[in-house]
Amino acid sequence: DQQVKQNSPSLSVQEGRISILNCDYTNSMFDYFLWYKKYPAEGPTFLISISSIKDKNEDGRFTVFLNKSAKHLSLHIVPSQPGDSAVYFCAASFIQGAQKLVFGQGTRLTINP
Amino acid sequence: DVKVTQSSRYLVKRTGEKVFLECVQDMDHENMFWYRQDPGLGLRLIYFSYDVKMKEKGDIPEGYSVSREKKERFSLILESASTNQTSMYLCASQVGQGVGTEAFFGQGTRLTVV
Numbered sequence: 369d370q371q372v373k374q375n376s377p378s379l380s381v382q383e384g385r386i387s388i389l390n391c392d393y394t395n396s397m398f399d400y401f402l403w404y405k406k407y408p409a410e411g412p413t414f415l416i417s418i419s420s421i422k423d424k425n426e427d428g429r430f431t432v433f434l435n436k437s438a439k440h441l442s443l444h445i446v447p448s449q450p451g452d453s454a455v456y457f458c459a460a461s462f463i464q465g466a467q468k469l470v471f472g473q474g475t476r477l478t479i480n481p
Numbered sequence: 482d483v484k485v486t487q488s489s490r491y492l493v494k495r496t497g498e499k500v501f502l503e504c505v506q507d508m509d510h511e512n513m514f515w516y517r518q519d520p521g522l523g524l525r526l527i528y529f530s531y532d533v534k535m536k537e538k539g540d541i542p543e544g545y546s547v548s549r550e551k552k553e554r555f556s557l558i559l560e561s562a563s564t565n566q567t568s569m570y571l572c573a574s575q576v577g578q579g580v581g582t583e584a585f586f587g588q589g590t591r592l593t594v595v
Binding site for chain 1: 485490512514516521522523524525526529539571573575577582583584585586587588589591
């Protein structure tokens with residue numbers, strides 16, 4: 369039972385344009401959401417997070433949007449750069465109690481020059 | 482900066498061997514995790530620990546055990562390695578009592594069981 373789903377295995381975007389990565393979750397009790405970026409042969413690195421009391425959080429070129437009613441979050445990268453090419457994982461967790469992260473399957477983003 | 486260090490980047494082991502994967506973190510974090518990453522499946526939680534000598538099963542604990550004798554070290558043990566345990570193994574640590582905190586990952590261990 370996949371509680372966090374990323375339905376697009378891959379995404380290709382032209383350099384300078386906007387990249388939009390999507391993620392859906394099924395457990396309405398999740399109240400903290402994160403995005404990680406992963407290069408081959410390296411561990412994931414934290415990008416940005418959002419708690420369920422917000423619907424948007426920005427950090428430089430990265431913005432995460434949360435739609436609680438739809439159980440959907442998205443990561444926007446503007447403008448996209450070649451160094452953004454990586455696999456992106458969304459994750460969901462609980463602010464209190466067990467804080468283990470539940471990950472989606474990942475989306476491979478390729479930025480084309 | 483938080484540092485999570487896994488003892489090996491690459492390992493090749495034979496079927497039936499007992500395998501130890503070691504992970505050390507230097508930030509006095511309470512929580513530590515072991516995940517495996519497989520294509521199309523994302524990161525799946527094997528075990529996690531929220532304190533010394535405390536552990537809980539994750540989503541796929543079969544064939545694995547863990548040990549946490551000291552706060553900074555979390556070991557994953559494959560009791561009898563099998564080919565379906567060939568994978569990328571990722572260790573992570575996290576502050577235990579926080580208002581939503583990220584986990585920090587090690588560089589990963591690519592394990593091949595032949």
